[in-house]
Amino acid sequence: MKSAVLMFPASNCDRDMVVALTKITGTKPEIIWHNDSTIPDVDLIALPGGFSFGDYLRAGAMAARSPAVKAVIEHANRGGKLIGICNGFQVLTETGLLPGALMRNASLKFICKDALLKVENNQTSFTNAYAKDQLITVPAAHHDGNYFADEKVLGQLEDNDQVIFRYVDDQGRATDTANLNGSRHNIAGIMNRQGNVLGMMPHPERHIEDVQGGTDGLAFFESIINSLNS
C-alpha cells in the first residue's frame, strides 16, 4: 500500500502516523506539505492529529482551506481512500467531505483518556479486520471532539450505517457517562456515503504496540490494507 501523510503547520501527530503506517505497510509514507498543490499518487492519504494553525478560529478551519487539501479533495472524489484522525477529522468536516462539525468538548476541557469504542459497522474499508460490535480501546486526546450534526444529517448517518465508532461503556452501551465529549449519538467516527473517507477523534496510531498500553489500533490499518487487496 502506498500512503501519504499531509502535514500542516502545527500538525503534531504526523510522526506518530508515519511510524504506524511504516510499521503496518512496510513502506514509509510520503509527506505532503500544506502548500503543495500537487500530491503524489497514493492509495491512502492520512490527515494527522495536532493543532493545525494553532486551531485558531475553529479547529481545522484554516487547514481545510490550504492548497494541498484542494488536491486531497480531488483524490477523495476520485475514490481514493482518506482518513482524518483527531485534527484530521476536524479538517475533513471543515472541507465538507464529511458532514457535521466538531465543537468544543461539553466539559470545555481538553480530554486525554483511553476511549472505549464500539465498532458499529465492520463492513467498511477501515474496519473489516474488527468484529461487528467489537469493543476496542483507543486513546483520545482533544479539545474539540464534540460531534454535532442536525437531526436530518444524524438520521442519514444512522440509516446508511455511516456511524463507524461510538463511545460506549464496558457493556457496549452508548451512555451519557461513556460519552467522552458530548458528541451527538456518542459519535466517535464516521464515514462518507461512498465509503472511502473516514474521520475519527481517537487515535488508532497511538495503540499499535503493547508498551503503548494496547494494540487495538492495528486492525484499523490492517483493514485498509485488506480493502486494497480485495
Added chain:
Amino acid sequence: MKARIYVTLKNGVLDPQGKAIQHALVALGFDGVDDVRQGKFIELELRETDSVKAKANVEEMCKKLLSNPVIENYSIHIE
C-alpha cells in the same frame, strides 16, 4: 475602514460555553439570567474605502473562512 463581524451559533446548536457561563453566573449570585450564548467578535482593519465593496468583500471572507455554516451565523458591520 473597520469591519466588525459577529459570529454566533445557530439556533438549535447546543452552546456548551454559553451554558457554562450561565452556570457560573448563577453560582456567583447573579440571578435573572435566562440564557447565555457565546460567539466570536472579529474586527478587521481594511484598506478599502468604499463601504459597499468592503461589505461584499467581508461577506466573502465570512463564507470562505470566518464562519462555519453548519453551526454558525454571522453578521457584518462596516464603519
Added chain:
Amino acid sequence: MKARIYVTLKNGVLDPQGKAIQHALVALGFDGVDDVRQGKFIELELRETDSVKAKANVEEMCKKLLSNPVIENYSIHIE
C-alpha cells in the same frame, strides 16, 4: 431584555488568533486586510426590565467573570 457584551483584547496584548486569521485571509487571496483582532461576543437574556439596572448588573458580571481584566476590555449594549 437582551445584553450584548463585546470582549476584546487590550491594546498591545498579543492576539495569536487574530494574527493567524489575517495570515489565512491573505493566503486565500483577500488582500487589503491590515489587521485582525479576535474577541468574544456574549449575549445574555435577562429577566430585568429596567435598562439602567440591567447595565449595572451586567457591568458587574463583566468585572467578575465575563472578562479577564488583565488582558481584556469589554463593552456592553443593552436593548
Added chain:
Amino acid sequence: MTWNNNVEITGALVKEHGLSDDESALIYEILGRAPTLTELGIFSVMWSEHCSYKSSKLHLKTLPTTGDHVIHGPGENAGVIDIGDGQAAIFKMESHNHPSYIEPYQGAATGVGGILRDVFTMGARPVANMNALRFGEASHPKTRHLLSGVVEGIGGYGNCVGVPTVGGETNFHSSYNGNILVNAMTVGLADQDKIFLSAASGIGNPVVYVGSKTGRDGIHGATMASAEFTEESEDKRPTVQVGDPFTEKLLIEACLELMSTDMIVAIQDMGAAGLTSSSVEMASGGGVGFDFNLDMVPQREEGMTPYEMMLSESQERMLIILKPGREADAKKIFDKWDLDFAVIGIITDTGKLTLSFKGEIVADIPTQPLADNSPEYDRPWVQPVPKDELLTSGVAAPDDYNEALLKMIGSEHLCSRSWIWQQYDSQVMADTIQMPGGDAAVVRVHGTDKALAISTDCSPRYCFADPVTGGMHAVVETYRNISAVGAEPLAITDCLNFGNPERPEIMGQFVGCIQGMKKACEVLEYPVVSGNVSLYNETNGTGIHPTPAIGGVGLLKDSSKMVTISPQAEGEVIMLIGETKGHLGASIYIDVMEGREEGAPPAIDLELEKKHGEFVRSQIDKSNIAACHDVSDGGLIIALSEMAMTSGLGMNLRFNNQKVPMHAYVFGEDQGRYIISVKPENADMLKAAAKDANVVIENLGTVTGKNFIVAGLVDLSVEKIKECHGKWMSDYMA
C-alpha cells in the same frame, strides 16, 4: 510622550529600576559615565535577582555538578547528560510563579513555552514536559481559579506544541495563598555531536533574530520576579505576556531544521529579559561584542523605543549567530515556517554591546562586566534548627482504620490528580510508556529500546520542618521514584522556590536545603546539571514554605523491563522492603487527622537509600518483580491502596507489627521503603536475594479478590477506595 534616552539618571529612577546605591555606583564605574536610560534598563534586568542569581550564586556553587554522565552542567541553557549510543538527554526546570499568579492561564502557558525553548535551543527535540505546582489551601477563595487557569494554560500550550506532559506534582498549603508556584520542566533528546551552545564567536558573523515580533509584553517581567509581592502589584497588569504555542511549534521545527545543517555558530533563546539577556550572555560567553541596529528588530507595535525593545519579554523568539554568508539559506527555512527572520547586527571585537537606533547610539556597554561583575551577595543567614521530634504517644490512633484510610486518600493531599493530567496530552509522540499516576513517567527514546524515567518531587512541609533533611528528601524522592520503575537515576535539575532572601531565616532555609541536596547528590552520585532559583515568593511579609523542587531523570536501558505500580495478577506476593519505624512527624496523617503540622520530618539514611534503590533496580532488571511502588506521603497503607486501585485487584494483607503503635506503623512516613509485588514462584528467591544484599524485607500478603483487606484493620472494596480517591479534585473543581 517623546522618548528621551538621555534623561537625567536620578536616584529615584535608579531605585525604580530596583538597583541599590552600590549597584548604581558600579554602573558608573563600568561605564566611566552616567548610563543612558536604555543602559539603565539593561543593567537593571541583568542585575535583577532573576537573571544574576546575586543572592544564590555563592551557595549554588557548592552543589555537585559533575559525574560520568554529565556532558554539560549548569551554565548552559539546560543540562546535558549522556544516555549512551551517542545520544544525550537535555533538561531543565524553571519557575513562572509571579506571572501565573497574576494571570494563571498565560503565566503557566508562557512558563511552558520558556522552558521548551531552553531545551530546544541546545539542539534537542523536546520529548516530555513535567509540572510541579503548589497552590494555596483549598478553602482560599483564589485557589480554584488559579488551579483551573494554570492547568488549562499548561495543557493549552503543551498540547498544541505536541510535547506530551507526562507527570508532575501538586500540593496545597496556606503558605502559597498569595504566591502560587508553577514550575515547569522539559526533557529533550539530541545526538551528542549535534549540541548547540550559546557562546558567540567569529568577528563579523551575522546576528539573526527569528520567531515572533517584539511587542511591549512583560517589560520588567524579570524585575517583577525579583520583587516581593504587595497587594498593589496585582494591578501591574499590562506586563503579562501572551503565549502563542502555534508559533512555538513552528519555531521548534524551524530551529531543528536549521540545526540539521551546518549554518549555526551559536544559538540562544530569548527568555527573561529578552533581547538583553540573550545578547549579553552570547557576547560575554564568547568574549566578543555585538553591534545591533535596533531598527531591524521585527516589531509588533508602533513607536517602540530601544528601552522597550531591549526589555520586552515577548515570547517565541530566538537569537542565532550564523556562519558568514549563510543568511539567505537560513532565511529560506524560516520563510517556509512563516516566521520572522532579521539580521539585526554583527559580531565585533569591541567586547561591547553597542545599540543604534535611528542613526544614534543609544547604549554602549562592555558585556563582560555587565554579565560577570553583577553583584554577588553573601546574605546573612542563620542555620535552621529542625523542629523537635513529634512523640507518637501524643498522636491519637484512628477509631476506625477504614474511615481513616478513606479520609486520607480522599484528602486534597493524597487524592487522584487525574482531573489535572487528563487535561494534558500525555501520549502525543506515541512514546509515553508510563502515564501519569505512577511513580515516574517513562518515555521511550524514539526508535530505540531505551527509555527515560522522569519524576519531580519535593515535600515542602518537610523542608519547612527541617530544611536540610527536606532538601535531602526532595532529591531522594526522585531517586526512589525513578528506581521504582526500574530506571537508573542519572542526574537532576532543580527549581528552588523561597521567600525573601534578605531575611536571614529565609536565607537560612535556602542554605539548609542546598546543604541537604548536596549531601544527597553526592552519596547517590546524582549530580545537578541545571536549575533555576525563584526568590521573593512572599506576600506582605509571609513567605512560602521552602520549596526546592527537584526534577530527576533516569535511564532504562531496556524499556521492556519497566514496571509500574500495578500488580499484574492474583496470587502475587506483596512484600515490603525497608524498615518501618512509625515516624509521624510532619506527616500527612497528623495534618489530615489532627490538623497539625508539627515535628521533624523522617530521618534519611542516604547509604540505605542507595542500597535499596540498587536492590530494587537489579531485581526489576532480572524481571523478578511484577510491580513496585515507593512508600512516601501517607505511609504504607496509602502506597498499598494506590497499587490496588491502579490494578483494580484486591489484596489480603497482614501487618506483623509488634514494635510500634499500629497507627504509626500504618501511616508513618519512614524513608527508604518500597513495596513490591512478586509472582509466587519468585517470592523465595527474592527473599534470599534480599538477605544476600543485607536488605530488610518482609511479606505482607497476597494480591487477591476485589477487596483491600488488612487483617484486623481494614476491609474495603477497591472500588470504594477508588471512588473516594477520584472524587476530591473533580468535586472541588466542579
